[in-house]
Structures are given as structure tokens and as C-alpha cells.
Amino acid sequence: MIEVRPARRDDADALCDAHVAGWRVGYRGLFPDEYLDADEFDTTRRKNWRVANWIGHAEQVMLAGLLDRRVLGLAHSGPERIDNGQPLTGRGEVFGFYLHPDAWGSGLAAALMVSSEDALRARGYAEAVLWVLRDNPRARAFYEKAGWSWSGRETLWAGPEMPGVPKPDPIAEVQYVRTLA
Numbered sequence: 233m234i235e236v237r238p239a240r241r242d243d244a245d246a247l248c249d250a251h252v253a254g255w256r257v258g259y260r261g262l263f264p265d266e267y268l269d270a271d272e273f274d275t276t277r278r279k280n281w282r283v284a285n286w287i288g289h290a291e292q293v294m295l296a297g298l299l300d301r302r303v304l305g306l307a308h309s310g311p312e313r314i315d316n317g318q319p320l321t322g323r324g325e326v327f328g329f330y331l332h333p334d335a336w337g338s339g340l341a342a343a344l345m346v347s348s349e350d351a352l353r354a355r356g357y358a359e360a361v362l363w364v365l366r367d368n369p370r371a372r373a374f375y376e377k378a379g380w381s382w383s384g385r386e387t388l389w390a391g392p393e394m395p396g397v398p399k400p401d402p403i404a405e406v407q408y409v410r411t412l413a
Contacts, residue, residue, distance in 0.1 A: 234340050236347040239286065239296040239306065246303035247296065248274075248281040254330035262367055263391070263400050272394045293351040297331065297344040304335035307348035312361055324357035324412070345378045349412055358413040363389075366404040380408040 239247060256268045267273065286294040286308065297305030308328040326348055331341050352360050364371050366386060376382075388402035 233298075233300055234338070234343045235298040235301075236295055236307075236343050237298070239294040239303075243296050243303050244281040244284065245278065247294075247306045248278045250304050250306055250332040250335075251281070251328075251330045252277055253332045253334075257333045258330075258368065258370065259365070262365055262403060267394075267397060267400050270394060270397045272397050276392075276394045291355075292327075293348075293355075295344060295347055295351065297335070297340045299335050299338055299340050305331040305340050305344050307344045309348050309352055309360070310355075311357075322357075322359070324352035324355065324360040326352075326360060326362040329362065341374060342378065345374075349410070353412045359409060359411055361407055361409050363387075363405045363407055365389075366406045372406075372408075375408050378410075380410045383407045383409045 252274050255263075255273075259268060284294075286292055289310070292308065292310035295307040295309075296303045297307070299305075306328065307326060309324060309326045312323040312325040313327070329341075329345070329348070331344070335341070349360065361383070362375065362380065364375060372382075383406075385407040386404055387407075389405045390402050391400050393399055
């Protein structure tokens with residue numbers, strides 16, 4: 233059974249598990265193994281998830297995707313982030329979208345994306361963007377199947393920092409856009 237609902241504070245560890253496992257499997261070969269496999273990779277994210285301020289945030293929505301009552305996915309969205317120091321207005325953004333590999337192919341991702349788009353529409357956005365690693369064909373194919381289109385924009389992302397772990401080289405990501413109206 234698939235369910236999508238607003239995330240709760242007590243979902244933090246399960247959301248972190250989905251995030252970390254999704255990275256470790258989905259980004260294998262894109263980031264160095266020693267980076268993905270570092271204990272600090274999980275520890276840093278778990279600390280961040282436990283203190284995250286997404287609960288009750290007026291402009292952002294964090295959704296939990298459940299498969300058979302187990303939290304295995306997340307979608308985080310809100311107003312488009314600032315670009316080059318200038319606030320961007322009028323568009324929403326899916327900031328993060330991750331599934332635990334145990335849920336891949338289950339239909340949970342599609343339900344989670346529909347709910348994320350609905351949440352952005354409910355906040356008045358007629359268009360939304362998201363960023364995905366350029367060399368991640370699985371994710372890009374999913375977004376395209378869900379109706380998202382590559383905007384032509386590309387940037388280099390520095391990636392997250394972890395204490396005591398060498399930072400990987402910047403990695404290319406591309407922007408996708410979707411009309412929500």
C-alpha cells in the first residue's frame with residue numbers, strides 16, 4: 233500500500249535512511265566510494281535530519297512517502313531558491329526527492345511526485361523547477377516520464393561537506409522545469 237502524507241518529526245530517522253540509501257546506491261559511480269561509504273556521511277545527515285526546521289515551516293513542505301506503512305521516500309519543496317544572489321519569484325522548487333532503493337519500481341516515486349506537485353499548486357505556483365545530477369540517467373528518466381523537461385540550464389554543484397572526509401570534485405547538475413497549472 234502506498235501513502236503520501238506530511239512528514240512528522242518522528243519520521244526524521246526514516247527520512248534520513250531513505251536519503252542516505254538513495255545516495256549510496258543512486259550516486260554510486262558519480263561520487264567517490266570512500267565519500268559515499270564514510271560513516272560520517274550517515275552521521276552528518278542524521279544530525280541534520282534530527283534538527284531540521286522543515287516541520288511547521290510556512291513556505292516549505294516535506295512529504296513522507298510510505299510503502300506498506302514504512303517511510304521510504306521524501307519530497308521537499310517550496311519557493312524557488314535564490315540564484316546568483318537574486319531572489320527568484322513566481323516559481324516553486326522541488327529541493328529534494330529521494331527514495332530508498334527498497335521502494336524503487338514500486339510506484340511510490342510517482343505518487344510522491346504527484347503529491348509534491350499538488351503541494352506546490354496549492355501554494356499558488358504555476359511552474360516549478362528541480363535540479364538533478366546530469367549523469368544520473370535513472371533520475372532524469374523518472375522526471376521526464378513525470379512530465380518534467382530539461383530547461384537547458386546546467387551548473388556545477390560543490391556537493392555537501394563532511395568533517396574529516398575529503399570533499400569530492402564539483403559535479404554537473406541540470407535544471408528541469410514543469411508547468412503546474
